[in-house]
Amino acid sequence: MAENIKVAKELRSEFLTWDKVDKILISEFESHSRNDDIHIIAYKVELIDKLYNCNLRMDKGLVAKFLKGLNIDEIFEKKTNLISLVKQIANQKLPNYKKRIGIVFASKYCHFSSPHYFPIYDRYAVKALSYLTKKPQSSYQADYTSYKEGIDQLKDSLGLDSYKDIDIYLWLFGQWLLYIERKEKAFKEKKLMNGFSREIIKMFEEKEDLFAKLNPIKE
Numbered sequence: 001m002a003e004n005i006k007v008a009k010e011l012r013s014e015f016l017t018w019d020k021v022d023k024i025l026i027s028e029f030e031s032h033s034r035n036d037d038i039h040i041i042a043y044k045v046e047l048i049d050k051l052y053n054c055n056l057r058m059d060k061g062l063v064a065k066f067l068k069g070l071n072i073d074e075i076f077e078k079k080t081n082l083i084s085l086v087k088q089i090a091n092q093k094l095p096n097y098k099k100r101i102g103i104v105f106a107s108k109y110c111h112f113s114s115p116h117y118f119p120i121y122d123r124y125a126v127k128a129l130s131y132l133t134k135k136p137q138s139s140y141q142a143d144y145t146s147y148k149e150g151i152d153q154l155k156d157s158l159g160l161d162s163y164k165d166i167d168i169y170l171w172l173f174g175q176w177l178l179y180i181e182r183k184e185k186a187f188k189e190k191k192l193m194n195g196f197s198r199e200i201i202k203m204f205e206e207k208e209d210l211f212a213k214l215n216p217i218k219e
Contacts, residue, residue: 001154001157001158001216002158003213003216004169004173004213004214004215004216005158005165005166005168005169007210007213007214008165008168008169008172008173008214009165009168009169010210011172011203011207011210011211011214012168012172014203015199015200015203017199021051021052024047024051025047025048025051025052025112026112026115028043028044028047029044029112029113032044033113034073035067035068035070035072035073035113036068036073037068038061038064038065038068039064041064041067041068042060042061042063042064044109044112045060045063045064045067045109046060048105048108048109048112049105052108054102054104054105054108055104056101056102056105057099058094058097058099058101059094059097062094062095063094063101066089066092066094066101067089067109070085070088070089072085072113076113076114079117082110082114082117082118083144083145083148085106085110086103086106086107086110086118086121086144087103087106087144087145089101089105089106089109089110090102090103090105090106090107090142090144103121103142103144104121104122104123106121106144107119107120107121107144108120108121111163115162115163115164116162116163118148118163119147119148119151119152119155119163119166119167120163120167120171121144121147122167122170122171122174123174124170124171124172124173124174124175124178125151125167125170125171125174126140126141126147126174127174127177127178128169128170128171128173128174128177129147129150129151129154129170129174131173131174131177131217132154132216132217133150133153135150151163151166151170154166169214172211172214173214173215175196175200176204176211176212176214176215178195179192179196179204
């Protein structure tokens, strides 16, 4: 699978805007690492939501107020209850909102706050992980514990030091699996492309052979 991840990194390097987004988020979270100032927290919430497509659709000030009350810095320093932190953020409902904050935002905020301990949760990654482990997607959906365990097994088997490469690989491979699945079901073009960015659709069309090399399973 090391070769498949190498291909993913090659593909990812061509997404120039995403490389810039990553650098911005890494830099800003390192420069503003503390989570005890509600204004700084709100700024980071806004960055994650806008630049990493979390689709929060709720008052960022309320989200920041909730995060400030969690004593996140102490949790990071002690390295305890890390998974519980993601779950606590994800499951929180805010006043006047029916939906919860959600696992997508929770994992991304925690990831950029402490990259070595949190893989990014993403629906495409769930699809790819399910395919690779031959477990149903329901095993990982909205279950960060099982999701992290599955990714950790992959990461450790490949001897990777961080989540970065595995995150990139699963994100791209999951989108490719969905694209192929939709093509095989003969979806109309509009529905086939629904949910994909224009940038990745163009990549699918121009680099189909390379995307096919993401699959480590011979079918």
